[in-house]
Amino acid sequence: MSLPHALLTSLVEKPSSGYELARRFDKSIGYFWHATHQQIYRELARMEGQGWVASSAVDGGRAGKREFVVLPAGRDELRRWAATASEPMELRDELMLRLRADAALGPLGLAEEFERRLDLHRQKLQAYRAIESRDFSAPHLPREAQLRYLILKAGIQFEEGRILWTQDALATLRAGGD
Amino acid sequence: MSLPHALLTSLVEKPSSGYELARRFDKSIGYFWHATHQQIYRELARMEGQGWVASSAVDGGRAGKREFVVLPAGRDELRRWAATASEPMELRDELMLRLRADAALGPLGLAEEFERRLDLHRQKLQAYRAIESRDFSAPHLPREAQLRYLILKAGIQFEEGRILWTQDALATLRAGGD
DNA sequence: CCACCCATGTAACTAGTTACATGATTTC
DNA sequence: GAAATCATGTAACTAGTTACATGGGTGG
Structure with a gap:
């Protein structure tokens, strides 16, 4: 399961809201790892539950807008995961x-x-x-x-x-x- | 959903049992379309339900062994599907x-x-x-x-x-x- | 007689997609 | 004041994976 780690990386690069992440996953990151906003919100909730990220309301942002930052446990997890082996992508056209x-x-x-x-x-x-x-x-x-x-x-x-x-x-x- | 059409193609090439298909999906076809035996058996049952394939016991085969052949409706479906557009594969490594x-x-x-x-x-x-x-x-x-x-x-x-x-x-x- | 291959499946789970839903804010 | 964009989510479904389960036949 790689989506949480893709999100962690993206949040290390820049703390963001779910919405902003969803837009990034439609552009730059989306060129090699796609995800919909539904997947992203669901995953962010899980990650917060595990203590990998924390969210807070944004000053001057819209009502309901939450910004996520990576916690030390999230960084550790990302480092741990990055060092594990993975299978080459499948050809499936x-x-x-x-x-x-x-x-x-x-x-x-x-x-x-x-x-x-x-x-x-x-x-x-x-x-x-x-x-x-x-x-x-x-x-x-x-x-x-x-x-x-x-x-x-x-x-x-x-x-x-x-x-x-x-x-x-x-x-x-x-x-x-x- | 392409697995049923991959199976239809494989069965047009040669009528086979689920087991034989599973082995082929680990070799030649498997190089560009992978599937496990569980998926294959499940899909064959669906396809038989739709009248795309028919199965019969194999003379001289092991107990329980069934061979599937493509019915005319299955050929029609395969032809129809082959003419539809599809998205290029995603890069996801x-x-x-x-x-x-x-x-x-x-x-x-x-x-x-x-x-x-x-x-x-x-x-x-x-x-x-x-x-x-x-x-x-x-x-x-x-x-x-x-x-x-x-x-x-x-x-x-x-x-x-x-x-x-x-x-x-x-x-x-x-x-x-x- | 034991291990391996043939041959079938069920069940539970995970990841990803599609459809639906709501409301606030900005721009024209 | 209408439309577009920001911003959040729930629910239902489909495809694919992993674990479990069973039993017959063949070769050493």
């Missing part, structure tokens, strides 16, 4: 299943969907490239920025690979017979 | 969270885990390469084989990319400061 269905049943007209995917991958790559030139184009990056850049580079590499692969697939799908 | 935690808290000694990952990626690539030379080294592949090869190539590309990325990450982690 429905498009592969569709390709295999096409192979089993005969041509099903998948080219259109591959075109759509190609577009999506290009858009995502463009978004990543924009972040790259905005945040990581300085000649000497501090360690912290280098690590965050590494995460982005994993995304860039993935999208670039998928673009090439999708083009290969389109050529095969359109080549007709054998 | 715990290692990225750990990198970000390291960036937020300071060096946590992740290099060891990256070494381990590097090994795993190399092993997986080797396994893929073995399948490649066993099944797809003929000069002219029929359409069906070309499509199945495409799926494998997506896996090969992913592992190769990750190997390069992990080496980059190790260099950064070991470079010490900025």
